[in-house]
Amino acid sequence: MATRIGIMGGTFDPIHHGHLVAASEVADRYALDEVVFVPTGQPWQKTEHAVTPAEDRYLMTVIATASNPRFSVSRVDVDRVGPTYTVDTLRELRDQYGEKTELFFITGADALSKILSWKDADQLFELAHFVGVTRPGFMLTDAHLPADVVSLVQVPAMAISSTDCRRRVAAGQPVWYLVPDGVVQYITKRQLYR
Numbered sequence: 001m002a003t004r005i006g007i008m009g010g011t012f013d014p015i016h017h018g019h020l021v022a023a024s025e026v027a028d029r030y031a032l033d034e035v036v037f038v039p040t041g042q043p044w045q046k047t048e049h050a051v052t053p054a055e056d057r058y059l060m061t062v063i064a065t066a067s068n069p070r071f072s073v074s075r076v077d078v079d080r081v082g083p084t085y086t087v088d089t090l091r092e093l094r095d096q097y098g099e100k101t102e103l104f105f106i107t108g109a110d111a112l113s114k115i116l117s118w119k120d121a122d123q124l125f126e127l128a129h130f131v132g133v134t135r136p137g138f139m140l141t142d143a144h145l146p147a148d149v150v151s152l153v154q155v156p157a158m159a160i161s162s163t164d165c166r167r168r169v170a171a172g173q174p175v176w177y178l179v180p181d182g183v184v185q186y187i188t189k190r191q192l193y194r
């Protein structure tokens with residue numbers, strides 16, 4: 001059987017248990033051999049706040065995924081200069097893994113609803129199979145997409161967002177159990193989101 005790789009792209013500012021549960025659930029549902037987390041370099045559609053340096057987001061992603069042997073982290077987007085476009089990410093990963101590997105790009109309902117605004121959206125669906133997952137507060141639908149390019153998957157509801165985690169840290173509230181313990185410690189050590 002061909003190797004099956006999940007790709008979980010995100011800004012991960014910070015990574016939280018909503019991301020991890022989504023990846024784990026899709027890995028189980030699609031019998032994925034591995035899920036590669038890909039932190040963005042410059043997320044060009046996140047304009048409403050200053051994004052934390054990519055190296056910090058990358059390290060938090062490494063810390064959060066370290067205990068799972070089927071999770072790994074790729075630097076492709078962090079190391080590519082300029083705005084992060086998934087079409088470039090998928091081309092690079094396709095070259096890296098070879099034609100025989102099946103790629104599954106995992107997106108939450110909010111990201112999926114905006115996918116047609118992504119660069120070269122028409123080419124994305126030739127590069128990977130897209131898996132849209134449920135997220136509390138967002139409607140999961142493929143009605144805006146061409147037929148058969150995406151699968152929809154129900155995952156355990158985690159009403160967590162990076163925005164809320166950042167706000168909580170800024171307000172001195174705990175983020176224990178919303179993000180992995182090592183990520184709480186990294187946020188404290190590097191004084192992020194104060």
Ligand SMILES: Nc1ncnc2c1ncn2[C@@H]1O[C@H](COP(=O)(O)OP(=O)(O)OP(=O)(O)O)[C@@H](O)[C@H]1O
Pocket residue numbers: 009010011012013017018019022106107108109110111112133134135136158159160161162163164
């Ligand atoms: N709680 C969640 N449940 C399911 N999917 C999620 C959840 N949080 C994020 N995702 C998905 O994970 C991917 C990366 O998300 P991202 O890193 O932007 O996190 P976020 O919590 O949405 O961040 P922010 O609040 O800063 O916008 C996106 O596809 C997003 O839809």
Ligand SMILES: O=C(O)c1ccc[n+]([C@@H]2O[C@H](COP(=O)([O-])O)[C@@H](O)[C@H]2O)c1
Pocket residue numbers: 008009010011012038040043044045046084085086087111117118119
């Ligand atoms: O390719 C694009 O133009 C594009 C625009 C917005 C988001 N994305 C990707 O969608 C994933 C989730 O992004 P975000 O901004 O919700 O963290 C991440 O892998 C981004 O690179 C991609």
